Amino acid sequence: MNLSHFWILIASLFLGQLLLLLILAWRKQQSNKREAAINSQYDALTDSFSSYMMDPSDERFIEELKASPYQLVVLERLLNHYVSVTKAGADSPAVSRLSEEFLSTRYMKMLKRGNWAMRMNTLYFIEDFRMESLVPQLKEKLAKSSRLDQETQQLIRTLASLNETVAIEALAKHPDAPARLYIDVFKRLDELTKLDELNAALNEENDNQTLKHSAISYIGMAGMTLFLPRIEEELQHPEMEMRIQALKAILHLQYMNSPSALAPFFQSAAWPERMFAAQIAGKLQLSRYKETLGELLGDPVWWVRYSSAEALTQFSEGDIVLTHFAESHPDRYARDMANQWKTSLLGSEQ
Amino acid sequence: MQEVALILSYIVIAYMLFSSLSYLGLFALAYGKVKKENKLDKRESTEDFLRNQSTYPVSILVPAYNEEVGVVSTVRSLLALEYPEKEVIVIDDGSKDSTSLRMIEEFKMKKIPFAVRTHIETAEVEAIYQSSIFPYIRLIKKANGGKADALNAGVNLSSFPYFCAIDGDSILENDGLLKCMKPIIESDGQIIVTGGSVRIANGSTISRSKVEIVGLPKSPIVLMQIVEYFRAFLIGRLALSHLNILLIVSGAFGVFNKERVIQAGGYNKNTVGEDMELVVRLHRLLREEKSKQRIEYIPDPVCWTEAPESLEVLRSQRIRWQRGLLETLWNHRKMMLNPKYGSIGLFSMPYFLFVELLGAVFEFIGYFIIFGGFFFSLVDPQVAGVMFLVTVFYGSLISALAVLLEELTLHKYPKVSHLMRLYFWALTEAFWYRPLMVLWRVRGIIATFQKKAHWGDMKRKGIST
Numbered sequence: 001m002n003l004s005h006f007w008i009l010i011a012s013l014f015l016g017q018l019l020l021l022l023i024l025a026w027r028k029q030q031s032n033k034r035e036a037a038i039n040s041q042y043d044a045l046t047d048s049f050s051s052y053m054m055d056p057s058d059e060r061f062i063e064e065l066k067a068s069p070y071q072l073v074v075l076e077r078l079l080n081h082y083v084s085v086t087k088a089g090a091d092s093p094a095v096s097r098l099s100e101e102f103l104s105t106r107y108m109k110m111l112k113r114g115n116w117a118m119r120m121n122t123l124y125f126i127e128d129f130r131m132e133s134l135v136p137q138l139k140e141k142l143a144k145s146s147r148l149d150q151e152t153q154q155l156i157r158t159l160a161s162l163n164e165t166v167a168i169e170a171l172a173k174h175p176d177a178p179a180r181l182y183i184d185v186f187k188r189l190d191e192l193t194k195l196d197e198l199n200a201a202l203n204e205e206n207d208n209q210t211l212k213h214s215a216i217s218y219i220g221m222a223g224m225t226l227f228l229p230r231i232e233e234e235l236q237h238p239e240m241e242m243r244i245q246a247l248k249a250i251l252h253l254q255y256m257n258s259p260s261a262l263a264p265f266f267q268s269a270a271w272p273e274r275m276f277a278a279q280i281a282g283k284l285q286l287s288r289y290k291e292t293l294g295e296l297l298g299d300p301v302w303w304v305r306y307s308s309a310e311a312l313t314q315f316s317e318g319d320i321v322l323t324h325f326a327e328s329h330p331d332r333y334a335r336d337m338a339n340q341w342k343t344s345l346l347g348s349e350q
Numbered sequence: 351m352q353e354v355a356l357i358l359s360y361i362v363i364a365y366m367l368f369s370s371l372s373y374l375g376l377f378a379l380a381y382g383k384v385k386k387e388n389k390l391d392k393r394e395s396t397e398d399f400l401r402n403q404s405t406y407p408v409s410i411l412v413p414a415y416n417e418e419v420g421v422v423s424t425v426r427s428l429l430a431l432e433y434p435e436k437e438v439i440v441i442d443d444g445s446k447d448s449t450s451l452r453m454i455e456e457f458k459m460k461k462i463p464f465a466v467r468t469h470i471e472t473a474e475v476e477a478i479y480q481s482s483i484f485p486y487i488r489l490i491k492k493a494n495g496g497k498a499d500a501l502n503a504g505v506n507l508s509s510f511p512y513f514c515a516i517d518g519d520s521i522l523e524n525d526g527l528l529k530c531m532k533p534i535i536e537s538d539g540q541i542i543v544t545g546g547s548v549r550i551a552n553g554s555t556i557s558r559s560k561v562e563i564v565g566l567p568k569s570p571i572v573l574m575q576i577v578e579y580f581r582a583f584l585i586g587r588l589a590l591s592h593l594n595i596l597l598i599v600s601g602a603f604g605v606f607n608k609e610r611v612i613q614a615g616g617y618n619k620n621t622v623g624e625d626m627e628l629v630v631r632l633h634r635l636l637r638e639e640k641s642k643q644r645i646e647y648i649p650d651p652v653c654w655t656e657a658p659e660s661l662e663v664l665r666s667q668r669i670r671w672q673r674g675l676l677e678t679l680w681n682h683r684k685m686m687l688n689p690k691y692g693s694i695g696l697f698s699m700p701y702f703l704f705v706e707l708l709g710a711v712f713e714f715i716g717y718f719i720i721f722g723g724f725f726f727s728l729v730d731p732q733v734a735g736v737m738f739l740v741t742v743f744y745g746s747l748i749s750a751l752a753v754l755l756e757e758l759t760l761h762k763y764p765k766v767s768h769l770m771r772l773y774f775w776a777l778t779e780a781f782w783y784r785p786l787m788v789l790w791r792v793r794g795i796i797a798t799f800q801k802k803a804h805w806g807d808m809k810r811k812g813i814s815t
Contacts, residue, residue: 021773116387120391179404
């Protein structure tokens with residue numbers, strides 16, 4: 001290979017890049033123009049869209065939208081903005097109506113033919129706009145998917161948002177499905193279906209432990225005190241993970257029918273159980289455990305000491321108790337922790 | 351003499367062709383992933399995590415040394431971050447300016463006692479302050495011990511299972527943390543470190559600690575650094591991350607699993623490249639445990655940082671980076687070409703040694719041969735000519751390609767004129783910027799054997815307006 005070959009190589013690379021540059025510059029210019037046109041139509045349609053959402057008999061928006069060359073993109077953005085600002089996806093018949101009328105055909109095609117990102121976006125929008133007409137296509141797609149990849153996970157969430165319990169059945173086919181996904185599904189189901197599914201999940205006959213953990217966890221997060229007796233029963237469960245989930249749920253629910261059930265957990269060999277018990281005692285202001293919390297201030301595990309001190313701050317005379325422990329607790333670390341908490345009541349964003 | 355020069359020149363030519371092609375090969379690997387996610391609606395894909403209680407809380411650590419100009423705007427940008435639960439810990443590592451004072455005044459901080467768990471030994475912590483307006487903002491005032499020591503002190507004080515380390519002169523986009531935590535949450539903790547893209551803020555309009563308009567600076571030195579970042583992040587890191595052999599997460603911004611970092615022994619105080627060293631040590635830990643956990647680079651979450659505008663500051667930064675790289679490779683030389691460490695030992699370490707570290711040495715020899723060939727007949731001018739062309743290919747053309755690839759995938763710069771300017775300057779790289787870099791990187795290798803570790807000194811103008 002001599003110099004001229006190198007010249008040819010470099011020159012062709014340069015020319016190739018130059019061509020690519022020109023194409024990209026032209027593409028950028030076109031996309032900037034298109035974006036500007038979409039933005040201007042979006043602005044122009046905002047007023048009539050707002051009027052339509054307040055009074056669907058005002059047909060001005062529909063006429064203007066039909067005349068717009070970018071109607072689908074503009075409508076998608078208007079609806080998306082409306083849903084995210086008002087959080088009204090599930091409750092707005094106008095959103096469903098508009099999306100079903102203008103976007104369903106496009107989304108049907110997208111689900112089959114779009115690239116991965118477009119399919120994902122379509123699933124997000126179907127969920128946001130609650131497009132029920134697309135349920136058969138979504139179910140068909142779910143039946144075909146064998147891996148619990150990102151797309152299948154979103155598909156399951158979208159179906160759950162349309163109140164399809166097939167979402168839970170699909171998850172159950174994947175033994176490694178994370179609790180997070182089950183919780184996402186519970187969150188999206190409507191109230192009645194949710195109650196049925198949570199009941200079923202708590203049922204002892206059910207063999208799916210992740211489902212049960214998730215159900216307990218969700219009940220706590222959602223503050224569903226209706227299930228409190230069932231959750232309290234789980235405190236006796238032989239499996240530690242189940243007991244921990246129940247303790248966590250009680251902490252969130254901020255109520256207990258029988259606070260005495262908490263007593264054994266303060267002596268548990270597992271530190272997470274001691275930690276949650278301390279947190280619950282503080283959150284529920286269970287004065288009977290104040291002395292126990294003082295003892296736990298000297299626990300060998302930092303998190304237990306931390307949670308016990310934090311729990312003591314929840315009591316009305318917490319600062320006095322902590323000052324007392326800061327000065328006279330036999331354990332040096334307990335004194336440090338009490339000292340920290342008496343002056344610093346909160347350490348993180350709540 | 352001429353024979354030696356001729357052999358050397360063939361070696362250099364072969365090396366530079368190999369390096370250039372390896373860059374192209376790496377990009378080909380990464381292209382699919384970037385292109386695939388390019389059109390994904392990022393807002394939609396993360397909004398669920400914003401309201402989700404399973405989103406892990408994060409401690410944000412901001413090590414600061416003489417950062418009085420930028421530290422408040424950095425913390426303000428962190429306050430604006432969309433994230434369900436976070437705490438912000440600024441670590442003033444014995445600054446000689448008013449870094450602490452600015453924080454104390456701005457956020458109405460008061461001194462508090464704190465029962466710190468000493469997971470990692472650090473220089474003496476003098477005081478801990480907490481904001482009375484935002485109780486989740488804290489300040490550690492400690493004796494000077496270097497950036498690694500400051501981060502270790504932050505790790506000790508942090509309450510949450512994940513921490514994000516961010517430089518005191520950087521601004522993170524509102525949803526940057528959420529996007530960085532998303533893969534960690536989705537993988538149920540199987541990903542233990544994520545690093546996002548770092549962009550240069552000089553030239554962009556930043557107000558109220560937010561990047562309002564993305565723009566380009568006038569200074570060619572900064573423009574060239576922008577191009578350089580494209581190449582480093584788009585070509586290098588994406589592909590290495592794809593293969594789970596990424597050895598660098600930018601010191602300016604990264605999210606880490608705290609337990610793993612503590613297990614690995616925290617940041618190493620004896621190197622100036624503590625960010626890379628920690629990632630290599632974590633890889634080492636994972637490989638020794640035969641763990642399937644991963645370290646991942648995410649092209650999208652953008653952290654904006656201030657790039658040096660003067661040659662003097664740029665020089666000291668590059669010398670420091672090169673030292674950090676050499677120190678890390680030396681400290682972990684046991685992993686080099688060692689099959690026990692899988693692709694890290696067999697591919698990644700040699701890649702960083704031969705391409706990232708020794709590349710400067712090969713190029714340095716190349717420049718000598720080009721000059722020697724053209725002016726002193728050291729080698730045949732024909733060979734010197736080939737070497738010149740290879741240098742142009744290695745520098746300018748690859749950089750110009752990186753600009754085009756950025757436009758093809760992420761297109762963060764909005765105007766056609768941005769694209770043109772970046773492309774033009776990228777083409778000039780081999781004629782002025784690259785020789786400077788080569789010189790400084792070789793200087794960095796020499797400096798490794800001379801100096802002690804210290805913070806990078808940089809005169810800040812501040813990036814927020």
